[in-house]
Amino acid sequence: MTTFASFEELANARIAQADERSSTTQSYDGAFVEPSDMAKLSVIDGPTAIEMPDPDMARRAVEMAIGTIFDVLKDTRMEEFARQLAWGMVNSFHMTARIAEGREDEAAKKLGEMARNYDPSEIYANELEETQMLCQTLQGCREALEAMRDHAADVYRVETGKPFTATRGSQVSKNGVTASQVQARDFLASRAKERRAQFQPEGPMIVVSGGQDGWHDHTMIWAMLDEVKARIPNMVLATTGMRKGVDAMACAWAQANTVNAVLFVPDRKLGKRAAFVRNEKLVNMRPVEAIVCEGSGVQANLAQRLRTAGVPLHIRRIADQRSARVAA
Structure with missing residues (x-):
């Protein structure tokens, strides 16, 4: 029987091949960057100092999860099911990213409503900042999940020769506006621009x-x-x-x-x-x-x-x- 060490060695070999594509690696690592020292994971929870996963460890986990399915089932009577199982694993990354995206969109909607309705109170300012932090945190999680999905899809393509296809188918204040409100508008504008680029790629x-x-x-x-x-x-x-x-x-x-x-x-x-x-x-x-x-x-x-x-x-x-x- 193949040992865990050999699986790890195989994963390292696959990672080494992937790391030859430096631009892809930089893009992957960039998805795990923390825009702030604090994160907010839900409407109920307060901000907390918690880090993003290490991108290299996340990459290894993806390599191990997808690659091991093919290694274990190869040359057995279950080999024909390896592709379906691996596809399901890649699709789970995709669907989880979509769930994070839905929560991000809800936070962004609330952020937009708050940014349009100015309130000089301290409570409003704190809630606005926390809502922005929640939106940023969810955006970071969504980007990391998408990076892991894309890496998993790449492993799937290498193993099967076929592409992965998901089941479903994306300021200077002149009027007394608080600084945190301006930041919210900036954030929404940059987020919208980024998402347009994702869903409307430009080029010949x-x-x-x-x-x-x-x-x-x-x-x-x-x-x-x-x-x-x-x-x-x-x-x-x-x-x-x-x-x-x-x-x-x-x-x-x-x-x-x-x-x-x-x-x-x-x-x-x-x-x-x-x-x-x-x-x-x-x-x-x-x-x-x-x-x-x-x-x-x-x-x-x-x-x-x-x-x-x-x-x-x-x-x-x-x-x-x-x-x-x-x-x-």
Whole structure:
């Protein structure tokens, strides 16, 4: 039986590989920075001096949790279930981050209401400052959880070759305004700006769409995307949101290359029109380039719309792939 020490050694090896990507490591560590010496964890609890987790230890915990599932079940009759179990673990990070985000939004809403309704009392000032501290604390926790989720998703991608996809789917006072009130407004403004950047990534959009069946040569898809990124470093990837095939390969590439990806999933409420309405929205985003791979009439319709709009288009057919054995 494999010992705990060997698991730790394996985790260290994986961490060493991840740490080669210094910019990613710096970004990860930055999510665990404490904006204040004090933290407030709930509306009821008072401020307390409590630290964030050590980012390296958090990274190790993620590596151990996800990696060990694959190590323990490999070459056993339960190996086929390793991917589902690991996916569930990554998704738990995602859902917990969303719970923290909900609490953060509630605190931010209260903070906004207080900042708009000035009260010169000391009680008001104290409550305003504590509400801001609560919002900041929850924001820090949410960012750390998202960093852990993203790292877990990266481990999942390395182990399975597939991207993780979640189930659900973001002042100088001139009028007697107190200093703490000004800080609240500043905080809300910066928070809103940050969140807009997360949910509305800016940059030239590259569309990728392809069928779900018959596609295996991820090397060909990745090579095309590498070539596009070399010409357009600040690109944003837009896909048609399929969970396997070409779209999944493109999303895996985006995760591996730290490229923002936007998934245009059809609105099922529109019935048979859903995919075609989605195609229209994609073209209306004014992409600068597109890769469309053989699939169904949906891909043919998208290619036609892109040509009509004058978008430079790369077409690939299933027959253009290398054999499955060579591609592997």
